[in-house]
Amino acid sequence: METFITYILFSVSLNRFYIGYTSDKIEERLRRHNSEHKGFTGAASDWVVVYFEVYSTKSEAMQREREIKAWKSRKLIEKLIASDGRASGVRVPNQSQKVAEIL
16 A cells, blocks of 8 residues: 655754645655755755655645645644654654654
8 A cells, every 4th residue: 555654854954844745655755855955955965854644645745735735833843743743643753763654
């Protein structure tokens, strides 16, 4: 069964968040974000996954991405990242876990 992931990346050098969704393995998507390319994430190569949610449909993942982006609030994004996600069934990596261990 194909899964879709809405994710939040953070770059220390830019001090910025990036929100996206993918059906790819999150490690591969992160590798592409960290490669040199044109576009928002191409400006840095230190992006790390700080949060993600797993969905069974593309439309759910896209909807959640749009919802988070619509907040336009760093504080709300940081609050989401700090949450444990258990109430909504969200799987959130902690500092000692690798993304691959969770998926």
